Amino acid sequence: MRDNFGRNIDYMRVSITDRCNLRCRYCMPEGARWVPMSEILTYEQIIEICTEAAALGIRKLKVTGGEPLVRRGCPELIRRLKEIPGIQQVTMTTNGILLSQYMDELLRNGLDGVNISLDTLDRERYAWITGSDSLDEVLDSIMRALESGIKVKINSVLFGDEASDEWKSLVLMAKERNIDVRFIELMPIGYGKTFEPISNSRLMTMIRQLYPGIETDESVHGNGPAVYYKIPGFKGSIGFISPIHGKFCHQCNRLRLTSKGILKPCLCYGEGIDLKSVFERKGEKKDDIRRAIRQGIEMKPEGHCFEKKESITENKNMIQIGG
Known part of the structure; x- marks a missing residue:
């Protein structure tokens, strides 16, 4: 289905929980409260919503959280999502701590790719950012995922002067491994407003100084707005997702479904469609869900306003939205 600006909306991010086993400072630090389980969508409701979304043209789903693997039954949900007619791809974003434990089950159930x-x-x-000494578990999960043959991407958010050299070791992860290392600009939402981001334009300048042979990678890497580059001699690629300094709204193809059932047309604005309320009504749900999804697509704005903080109307924290 196309929105009012001619963009084909075929991708939906589905948050299945706002809970997480980390306490990242820009996402959900200590003291932040979880939503009661009674207020989040059941798996059956998620399946119903995704089924109607697929009927309207959604072809790719990204399962997110919080941390999706802390919710019991997540691997089985992957299988059920893959079985929906019209759905071509189901991937997941995870912090990696539990990924190694569930890797085999996720693969059996058809997971197509993982962002860590x-x-x-x-x-x-790492311990300062996340509140946990779990780096070894994450690195083990990355290796397990790579060995399995599934497509693996690393998502990195750099912020603060202390991170000015972090990129060097992260970039090197793509040297000997077929892995995409992607740098995502910190968005001014929730706790993210309190930290100073490192722009990808600045980061690219630093990378080019060390690797002057870096060149554009035109191959297709996924469904999102990342721009990719190849460094000579590297097996993997380097990607940049730049919502602030490389606005990509003209090619936005996504919706976001929060764990509470709010369908968000744009990450920047607080407006959304309450799909959970549809399940509280009597009668046939199918048409109501489909009608609400159409409304969400029609609500998509032409662009976000992250470059103008005073215009941002989304007041929730990132973990409540689905990342």
Whole structure:
């Protein structure tokens, strides 16, 4: 289905929980509260919503959280999502701590790819960012995922002067491995507003100084807005997702479904469609769900306003939205 600006909306991010086993400072630090389980969508409701979304043209789903693997039954949900007619791809974003434990089951159930969040390879800084000494578990999960043959991407968010050299070790992860290392600009939402981001334009300048032969990678890597580059001699690629300094709204193809059932047309704005309320009504749900999804697509704005913080109307924290 196309929105009012001619963009083909074929991708939906589905948050299945706001809970997480980390406490990343820019996402959900200590003291942040979880949503009661009674307020989040059941798996059956998620399947119903995704089934109607697929009927309207959604072809790719990204399962997110919080941390999706902390919710019991997540691997089985992957299988059920893959079985929906019209769905061509189901991937997941995870912090990697539990991924190694569930890797075999996820593969059996058809997971097509995994994005692993990792902002640093420095053990002390990792513990400072996340509140957990779990770097070894994450690195083990990355290796398990690579060995399985599934498509693996690393998502890194750099912020603060202390991170000015973090990129060097992260970039090197793509040298000997067929892995995409992607740098995502920190968005001014929730706790993210309190930190100073490192722009990808600045980062690219630093990378080019060390690797002057870096060149554009035109191959297709996925469904999102990342721009990719290849460094000579590297097996993997380097990607940049730049919502602030490389606005890509003209090619936005996505919707976001929060764990509470709010369908968000744009990450920047607080407006959304309450799909969970549809299940509280009597009668046939199918048409109501489909009608609400159409409304969400029609609500998509032409662009976000992250470059103008005073215009941002989304007041929730990133973990409540689905990342």
